[in-house]
Amino acid sequence: MRKIETILLLTFLLSFVTHLISQETTDYTIALTNLTIVDVENLSQLDDMTIIIENDRIKSIQKSDIANVNSVKQTIDLKGHYVVPGLIDSHVHLFRPKNRKEILKQLLYSGITTVRDMGGDARMYQSLNKEIQQGILSGPDIYYSANVFGPKFLKDPRTKFANMGFEPGSAPWMRLIENTSDLEKIVIEAKEAGVTGLKVYSNVRPELLTKVSSVAHENGLKMWSHSSIFPSKPSDAVNAQVDVLSHSIGMIFEKESKMPDSFNEAIRNSVPRQDFINTAANDSVFIELFNKMKSKDIIFEPTLSAWSLKFRPSKAKTENNSESDNPTKHLLNAGIKMDVASMDSWAQKITTEAYKNGVTIAAGTDFNENIKWVQDEVILLTECGISNIEAIKAATLNNAKTIGIDNMYGSISEGKVANLVVLSENPIDEIENIRTVVLVFKNGREYKK
Template identity: 35%
Template sequence: MSRLGLATASLLMMAAAPYKPPETGTRIVYRHATLIDGQSSTPRPDTAVITDGEKIVAVIADRSLTDAQLNGAQQVDLSGKYLLPGFIDTHQHLATPPNRPVAELQLERLVYSGVTSIRDMADDLRQVSDLSRAAIVGEIASPDIYYAALMAGPSFFTDPRTHAVAKGAEPGAVPWMQAIDDGTDMPLAVARSKGTYATAIKIYANLPGERVAAITTEAHRQGMKVWAHGMVFPATPAEVVAAGVDTVSHTCYLAYQAMDKRPDSYQNRFPVDASLFKSDNSVMSKLFGEIARRGIILDATLNVYPTAEDAAKLKRPPHCTVDLVGKLTNQAWRSGVTITTGTDGETPGEEPWPALFDEFELLHDQAGMPPAAVIAAATLNGAKAAGQEKSMGSIEPGKLANMVVLTKNPLEDVKNLRSVTLTVKRGKQFPRADYGQ
């Protein structure tokens, strides 16, 4: 190739990564912040955070900064502002069906809203894996994406969504979405899932308890996380928990444990009997106690449930209302269960803020969690759910420089989490004022 051709190729490569993280040696000092670090609910005033490339290298009192630390570094004055770890949405769907332009717009809004990581909970991984790559190298404005390959019983694969995400191939027979029965070669099935570069296997539907346990055991043996529905139909919530999964999604599904009759398949789900939960239910107390004892994380997803008033207007009654799910999530939280902020649905694209902020407010207003607990759910707990707590979820040396700057104190009011003015993801700055430019 000629020198001109090489130069052109080099320019194209540079232009292809406009959101690339800064190189090691690029030092930035964020000064005079009130730090809410993701580990303590006590804010630390007048704190400095030093980043080098995509990592945090120091967190100290601003008065302790040395000339050597400041020399040659960019300085960002955060006086009067609040610095938190980047937010994590633990339940997103980016590609069912795949639509790259829509997904990129969704991801752009997320990162400019303070969201630095998400869990994608099973989609067409042909597209999600490339979105994940593009996010990491900076080709697109996006949170980092950790995703799951799905497993379910063969009878689930009549669901039209499975056809949408396997287009061009057979639903249930692709590595990112597999039908599992008693004849499945489990080590091979898990290895196929792992080959998609998935972080986890999502156990979805129409599997008995022993099969949930078999998938979980083999996934863990191969170093993968297991993210499961709270009930897998017919596998009960208690059986899902006993299998040793890492996270369970949807508080509503857990409520089936307290009912004498439960759905026998995903397709045959029916509403939860709310009369069983007027006060703390003893069956749920036992279940939540076991979830807490095992360190299983609850991806509550209050966002997907209607209010009682809205439910009354629906042609078909919902499985739960947000009032019921809030009450049950509060019981789980009081029982010591680790809660995260997952949405499983988005606000319309023209809205300025993603649904994650609705989930923050629902966890506070409906589930009774104080602002500090909501912040923990949105940061360090989310990092644990994604299996990434060693690299994100709190502001401390050695972790990724994933941070969000607020103009208002979120410990006073969770609505103040909407006062985002700057996102830092892997050291790259995303000023809120640039969103939509």
């Protein structure tokens, strides 16, 4: 008898604990009612909808007149409001700014729930992500790259700046590659450092570019590339089957007959010599390149903010601080010789042609020392002839594809992670309304401005 009582007691306790666990994992529910959804998957808006969030996921999306919210813990009536997916900036550099934690907080409260960092010390990103996941720090989730480059890039001070404790070119996230390199080992070590993709930067020839891209993909990593990886051209990167080409300015080198060997040589000498005024963005050379990109599903990230006269002076300023304080001082000094206004105009024209020829466009700012906003990049994309909703898609679903997380992020769909931005005005009608943020939800958690 006592044995039966013990079994019954244990059964009751087990059932009770299971019930508590079930309550704990399902109690966090919010209904956002009577809102308009910006549907970036179907390029449309859905009026008078209700979104139910359970924990960190979108549980259901229904018309408000049929949605059952009786069991939901919290209901927020958002009549007259608009919801877009959490914004993603596909090109940031958080390693430079010393106030990066404050920047991350500002980004999140502006509606940016995810960023892709394109060069720095993986140890720092691991630490930041840990603080964000533990709730110590408010900020977007950070996905980051390992930079790979050829021997001539070792002269660049950035290879030392992000390599503390390692010989330049030997850190898993800042790696020299040559024809004799063990690419499998290099890629695996990068993956163990937590990177999502490799970024090929400079001084990598076409044959090696193709090999490293293949090894990265075989090991489940994305392959991200500058548009020109001197001496490799944009078409060499496309032929190597990279996933993303970054920077509109580098696209002009597709017509270059004599490519420089390295990024720094190009910045100092070759970029200032390019004819940004008279080179036609609709030249057959570029159209052929875009057709290849479209057929291979390669994404183009123009980083218009990097050259827009709205966000930088037309003349670069020299700086007197030391190289250790400013590892990009040599780039700023090289910028004195550049016709930034013509480069800005070219960037817009080549982006327009890429879009017209069916290339998927991503939205990245390329900010480093000073914060830039992907909302501005979205607006710049519309100035290239991209529709408002497709520009929003560039900063959401297309950027999720850039990172490789579009199965769970980037659009408002049942089952996806609840990263949402509530706006007071319709961004489809007026793209500036992308700034009218009222609420942000990241992983189902509410952040109110």
